Amino acid sequence: MQFKDIVGQRDVINRLTEIIDSGRVSHAQLLLGDERDGSLALAWAYMQYLCCSNRVHHAEGDLRADSCGECPECKKIAQLMHPDLHLIFPNATTDRVKSNPSCAEFQQEFRDFLLSQQGLGSLDAWYAHLGIDNKQAMIRELDAAYIVQTLGMKSYEGGWRMLLVWRPSKMNNAAANELLKTLEEPLPRTLILMVDEDTEDMLPTIISRVQIVRLKAESTDRRRENAALFAPLLVEWLRMLFKLRMKDLSAQVEKLAALGREQQKQFLGYALEVMQECFMQSAAGQRCNLGSGDEKFDAMFPNMITVNNIELINDALNEALFAVGRNAYGKIVFMELSFRISKALKKR
Numbered sequence: 001m002q003f004k005d006i007v008g009q010r011d012v013i014n015r016l017t018e019i020i021d022s023g024r025v026s027h028a029q030l031l032l033g034d035e036r037d038g039s040l041a042l043a044w045a046y047m048q049y050l051c052c053s054n055r056v057h058h059a060e061g062d063l064r065a066d067s068c069g070e071c072p073e074c075k076k077i078a079q080l081m082h083p084d085l086h087l088i089f090p091n092a093t094t095d096r097v098k099s100n101p102s103c104a105e106f107q108q109e110f111r112d113f114l115l116s117q118q119g120l121g122s123l124d125a126w127y128a129h130l131g132i133d134n135k136q137a138m139i140r141e142l143d144a145a146y147i148v149q150t151l152g153m154k155s156y157e158g159g160w161r162m163l164l165v166w167r168p169s170k171m172n173n174a175a176a177n178e179l180l181k182t183l184e185e186p187l188p189r190t191l192i193l194m195v196d197e198d199t200e201d202m203l204p205t206i207i208s209r210v211q212i213v214r215l216k217a218e219s220t221d222r223r224r225e226n227a228a229l230f231a232p233l234l235v236e237w238l239r240m241l242f243k244l245r246m247k248d249l250s251a252q253v254e255k256l257a258a259l260g261r262e263q264q265k266q267f268l269g270y271a272l273e274v275m276q277e278c279f280m281q282s283a284a285g286q287r288c289n290l291g292s293g294d295e296k297f298d299a300m301f302p303n304m305i306t307v308n309n310i311e312l313i314n315d316a317l318n319e320a321l322f323a324v325g326r327n328a329y330g331k332i333v334f335m336e337l338s339f340r341i342s343k344a345l346k347k348r
């Protein structure tokens with residue numbers, strides 16, 4: 001799977017390849033996005049790029065880089081036959097596996113499913129593929145044991161070891177706690193890549209230990225509506241963070257906290273997209289438009305978002321989004337977020 005085979009998501013992909021190239025791969029990541037937007041395919045292409053021994057960088061076009069698709073590593077990942085790639089996914093008893101189901105039993109089925117759907121398969125399609133339409137599929141203790149066993153082994157090929165966890169929200173508590181242990185003690189050159197639609201059913205302790213990568217909803221209408229609603233507020237806030245004047249801070253936080261909960265979520269989602277665009281301007285010269293009405297600010301601000309702080313900013317915004325979703329107190333969320341972003345801006 002190559003990035004060129006994925007529809008849209010260019011800003012997200014370009015940010016990811018930039019970060020891999022800079023050698024700052026975070027050991028645990030969560031790709032969040034509607035399954036129709038290709039989050040699973042993106043995770044697949046990401047692992048291929050990570051392992052590719054001959055990455056291709058483009059001088060033109062909308063993708064800054066891609067895997068070569070031809071080296072032995074690429075071919076093994078494309079076929080999902082790389083010995084250091086392990087797949088974790090919801091499963092249940094079937095006609096063939098009548099008791100104690102686990103991912104270890106269904107690796108081939110899941111590979112066939114991914115290959116046949118090219119990473120676009122839905123959860124329902126997977127259940128149909130397994131023939132378990134009406135059963136509760138989950139990720140359970142046996143799967144956690146499989147994870148521990150897998151990560152306890154040495155890498156076969158001496159490169160990255162990769163664990164792809166599809167739908168971690170389907171983990172029961174025992175499995176989630178086991179995964180948490182491995183997240184707390186990261187192993188060298190080991191990537192745990194999770195893919196899900198939202199964080200609602202996941203343990204907050206897991207969320208706080210992963211780097212969240214949010215796919216864009218491929219709807220330009222929504223983007224335009226959000227820009228009209230939030231661009232002035234966002235720009236005002238960013239200006240203030242840049243200077244961090246305490247007396248302005250509390251007034252600004254009051255304003256953000258006064259938005260309704262849904263609007264706070266939309267605002268944070270919009271801020272995430274804008275930061276990504278700013279980063280693509282500073283890293284790859286892709287023009288972005290902040291729309292502050294102040295040309296000087298619009299030209300200057302994107303340069304503040306670099307490979308040194310984009311992940312810090314992303315983490316801060318994602319955690320705020322998560323906290324708002326869990327009914328945290330708005331003023332505290334936005335105050336903490338303001339400090340974190342202000343600090344991150346200094347690290348450029």
Ligand SMILES: [Zn+2]
Nearest residue numbers: 052068071074
């Ligand atoms: Zn390659």
